[in-house]
Amino acid sequence: MLRIQNFEGDVLFLDNKEQRVGAETMVGTPINGRTRQAFTVVNGGGHDLCPSSTPPSNAGSDYGVIEFTREDVEALLNEKAKRKDRFNYKERCENMMDYIKRLKVCIRWFQDLEMYYSLEQEKLKNSLEMTQKKCIEIELLLKIKEEELNSIITEMRRNCTSLQEKLIKEEMEKSAAVESLVKEREARLDIERSHSTLSEDLGRAQREMQSANQKIASLNEMYKRLQDYITSLQQYNGKLHSELSSVEDELKRVEKEKVSVVENITLLRGQLTVSVSSQEEAIKQKDVLATEVSSLRGELQQVRDERDRQLSQVQILSSELEKVKESTKHSSTELDSLTFKANDLEEKCSLKDNQIKALEEQLATAEKKLQVSDISAYETRTEYEGQQIFVNELQRRLADAEYKLIEGERLRKKLHNTILELKGNIRVFCRVRPLLADESCSTEGRIFSYPTSMETSGRAIDLAQNGQKHAFTFDKVFTPEASQEEVFVEISQLVQSALDGYKVCIFAYGQTGSGKTYTMMGRPGHPEEKGLIPRSLEQIFQTKQSQQPQGWKYEMQVSMLEIYNEMIRDLISTTTRVENGTPGKQYTIKHDVNGNTQVSDLTVVDVHSAKEVAFLLNQAANSRSVGKTQMNEQSSRSHFVFTLRIYGVNESTDQQVQGVLNLIDLAGSERLSKSGSTGDRLKETQAINKSLSSLSDVIFALAKKEDHVPFRNSKLTYLLQPCLGGDSKTLMFVNISPDPSSVGESLCSLRFASRVNACEIGTPRRQTNGRSIESRLSYF
Numbered sequence: 001m002l003r004i005q006n007f008e009g010d011v012l013f014l015d016n017k018e019q020r021v022g023a024e025t026m027v028g029t030p031i032n033g034r035t036r037q038a039f040t041v042v043n044g045g046g047h048d049l050c051p052s053s054t055p056p057s058n059a060g061s062d063y064g065v066i067e068f069t070r071e072d073v074e075a076l077l078n079e080k081a082k083r084k085d086r087f088n089y090k091e092r093c094e095n096m097m098d099y100i101k102r103l104k105v106c107i108r109w110f111q112d113l114e115m116y117y118s119l120e121q122e123k124l125k126n127s128l129e130m131t132q133k134k135c136i137e138i139e140l141l142l143k144i145k146e147e148e149l150n151s152i153i154t155e156m157r158r159n160c161t162s163l164q165e166k167l168i169k170e171e172m173e174k175s176a177a178v179e180s181l182v183k184e185r186e187a188r189l190d191i192e193r194s195h196s197t198l199s200e201d202l203g204r205a206q207r208e209m210q211s212a213n214q215k216i217a218s219l220n221e222m223y224k225r226l227q228d229y230i231t232s233l234q235q236y237n238g239k240l241h242s243e244l245s246s247v248e249d250e251l252k253r254v255e256k257e258k259v260s261v262v263e264n265i266t267l268l269r270g271q272l273t274v275s276v277s278s279q280e281e282a283i284k285q286k287d288v289l290a291t292e293v294s295s296l297r298g299e300l301q302q303v304r305d306e307r308d309r310q311l312s313q314v315q316i317l318s319s320e321l322e323k324v325k326e327s328t329k330h331s332s333t334e335l336d337s338l339t340f341k342a343n344d345l346e347e348k349c350s351l352k353d354n355q356i357k358a359l360e361e362q363l364a365t366a367e368k369k370l371q372v373s374d375i376s377a378y379e380t381r382t383e384y385e386g387q388q389i390f391v392n393e394l395q396r397r398l399a400d401a402e403y404k405l406i407e408g409e410r411l412r413k414k415l416h417n418t419i420l421e422l423k424g425n426i427r428v429f430c431r432v433r434p435l436l437a438d439e440s441c442s443t444e445g446r447i448f449s450y451p452t453s454m455e456t457s458g459r460a461i462d463l464a465q466n467g468q469k470h471a472f473t474f475d476k477v478f479t480p481e482a483s484q485e486e487v488f489v490e491i492s493q494l495v496q497s498a499l500d501g502y503k504v505c506i507f508a509y510g511q512t513g514s515g516k517t518y519t520m521m522g523r524p525g526h527p528e529e530k531g532l533i534p535r536s537l538e539q540i541f542q543t544k545q546s547q548q549p550q551g552w553k554y555e556m557q558v559s560m561l562e563i564y565n566e567m568i569r570d571l572i573s574t575t576t577r578v579e580n581g582t583p584g585k586q587y588t589i590k591h592d593v594n595g596n597t598q599v600s601d602l603t604v605v606d607v608h609s610a611k612e613v614a615f616l617l618n619q620a621a622n623s624r625s626v627g628k629t630q631m632n633e634q635s636s637r638s639h640f641v642f643t644l645r646i647y648g649v650n651e652s653t654d655q656q657v658q659g660v661l662n663l664i665d666l667a668g669s670e671r672l673s674k675s676g677s678t679g680d681r682l683k684e685t686q687a688i689n690k691s692l693s694s695l696s697d698v699i700f701a702l703a704k705k706e707d708h709v710p711f712r713n714s715k716l717t718y719l720l721q722p723c724l725g726g727d728s729k730t731l732m733f734v735n736i737s738p739d740p741s742s743v744g745e746s747l748c749s750l751r752f753a754s755r756v757n758a759c760e761i762g763t764p765r766r767q768t769n770g771r772s773i774e775s776r777l778s779y780f
């Protein structure tokens with residue numbers, strides 16, 4: 001409330017609004033003795049008192065548009081009458097009137113303002129109602145929300161309770177964890193103590209690692225260089241291959257030429273024999289004619305001599321006759337006798353003349369015949385000489401072709417050997433057999449895949465185990481689809497090496513039932529599925545035959561043994577079998593300084609054809625120790641060693657070669673738990689595993705280039721010593737089963753094979769020295 005006191009001292013009370021408006025619209029009067037002519041026009045002024053909108057103007061009043069400020073109103077209300085003369089009522093009255101006027105104006109302004117405010121109030125009331133309605137709605141909404149929130153809160157409370165329960169549990173766990181933390185802290189202290197010692201070790205190890213890293217860097221450098229070298233070797237290898245194929249083509253061409261030359265020579269030889277015999281006939285005839293002519297000439301000469309003698313007699317007689325005639329004194333009888341003699345002689349002479357003529361005619365015909373036969377003999381001779389020249393030419397060409405053939409063969413052997421050397425000495429081929437009828441495997445269950453990238457195509461195999469991939473690369477990988485023929489093609493060059501005078505060793509390694517015997521021997525009764533051993537022998541005997549025309553003669557010897565429970569058994573001899581585990585004979589293995597191996601008392605058989613060897617193989621297969629295991633119906637319980645020794649002599653070049661071909665079917669590795677072996681079978685399995693583990697020890701020692709390689713740890717490794725650590729060409733087949741249940745064994749076999757692949761042995765040496773009885777008995 002605003003207290004307003006008028007000039008008369010009356011006090012007026014205005015409510016705040018009025019008070020505020022009044023304050024703004026106070027009528028201007030002389031304040032402090034000054035008279036205001038016009039009221040202050042307030043437009044937006046006095047904001048502190050004025051409502052938000054402009055108050056209504058009191059238009060039409062005596063003062064026009066008048067607005068009051070607080071000060072104006074206060075000044076108006078506090079205005080005091082100026083009394084010059086207290087009793088001048090007129091003046092007082094006028095002042096009062098003026099004051100009242102101004103008050104009226106002010107009041108009117110207030111009234112207008114009030115009206116305006118009542119309108120405003122109305123508006124505000126309306127909006128208040130609206131707002132209240134809205135408030136009610138909002139309250140309703142709020143109630144709904146509140147209910148919702150209440151239900152959420154109830155839910156939250158429930159959650160809270162469960163969380164509290166959990167919290168209690170957690171806290172219990174926490175206390176347990178705290179306890180264990182305490183323990184751990186203690187342990188950590190221990191660890192920290194050991195950590196400090198380990199840190200020292202680590203420092204040392206890091207230093208070592210640094211030097212190792214340096215070594216690795218230098219090794220990487222070397223590896224790069226080696227890679228480059230390998231690439232250049234591979235290029236060289238490719239070149240050698242192409243040269244080899246061109247040499248082989250040339251060889252084939254020369255062979256063909258040789259065959260046609262030999263055919264020509266045989267034809268010409270036939271012709272020559274015919275012409276030589278006709279020439280001999282003609283010479284004989286000529287000789288007969290010549291002797292005839294000479295006898296005729298002798299006779300003619302005799303007749304001529306006789307004639308000459310008789311002619312001289314006739315002459316003598318004629319001169320005598322003349323003498324007689326001249327003397328005429330001689331008796332007529334004497335004369336007659338003389339005449340008779342002369343006539344007789346003349347007759348004889350004419351007879352002789354006739355004889356001479358006949359003889360001369362005979363001589364002429366004989367000489368004609370001689371001339372004819374001379375001409376035909378000359379013709380035959382020239383023909384003979386022509387043919388002789390042709391034969392000589394053919395023989396020269398034949399010798400040339402044969403020389404080229406020998407040279408080509410020599411070059412082929414050299415190239416072939418270079419290729420094998422480039423491929424590395426112990427090579428490893430991996431063969432995965434197909435799934436057998438009783439093994440089933442879905443596509444997802446397949447554990448092997450064969451990457452086909454450019455560099456590793458046909459050489460790589462990936463094994464998947466528990467979602468992990470293990471990648472391996474070998475010299476060759478045969479998929480289950482590979483046939484026996486395809487496998488043999490890859491080793492045929494190696495077999496050829498044995499004929500060229502090298503020691504060759506091919507062995508099959510793998511888990512039991514993985515296909516080793518199938519690879520080496522084949523499937524009995526299925527010739528198209530015969531294995532590497534019969535195929536190798538067929539090739540060797542075929543080559544032996546085809547090299548005969550070049551002067552090569554070969555002798556072959558075969559021996560077969562098995563190592564069963566660490567004992568050697570002769571598979572050819574029928575008298576020395578192990579009966580009930582008791583050995584008949586004790587065989588000992590010896591190596592000489594040339595790396596040749598001898599097994600004492602072992603039967604060695606001379607063989608001349610593949611059939612003979614097939615017979616012996618059959619016999620050996622029947623004698624071999626075979627048994628049934630859980631993994632294989634026909635499991636080989638021993639290591640089978642087939643040895644073919646080859647002695648070759650070239651009669652035209654005096655060259656001698658001495659090669660050995662060892663084909664080995666190892667017994668299958670197997671886990672005792674999986675094999676289900678007991679009794680004797682268990683003993684066998686243990687012996688097999690022991691010798692195979694000795695084999696891996698030897699391989700690892702060789703791979704690490706250790707000074708001591710434990711060859712003597714088993715009969716198998718001791719027997720294989722020249723192949724593994726010596727100068728032979730060695731190839732290992734790692735046979736793999738595709739059965740997912742054998743994945744563990746397959747991984748072990750692949751790992752072992754990859755170690756073998758990394759193994760380096762000595763450089764293969766060709767044996768071209770002379771033969772000796774001792775060397776004939778040697779093995780590997």
Ligand SMILES: Nc1ncnc2c1ncn2[C@@H]1O[C@H](COP(=O)(O)OP(=O)(O)OP(=O)(O)O)[C@@H](O)[C@H]1O
Binds near residue numbers: 666668
């Ligand atoms: N490549 C293949 N194609 C077809 N069948 C095969 C192949 N490899 C092996 N088999 C078959 O698998 C079975 C087991 O093979 P095999 O006897 O050769 O195994 P193994 O490794 O010699 O076993 P163990 O070490 O027990 O003697 C045989 O029935 C054989 O015929």
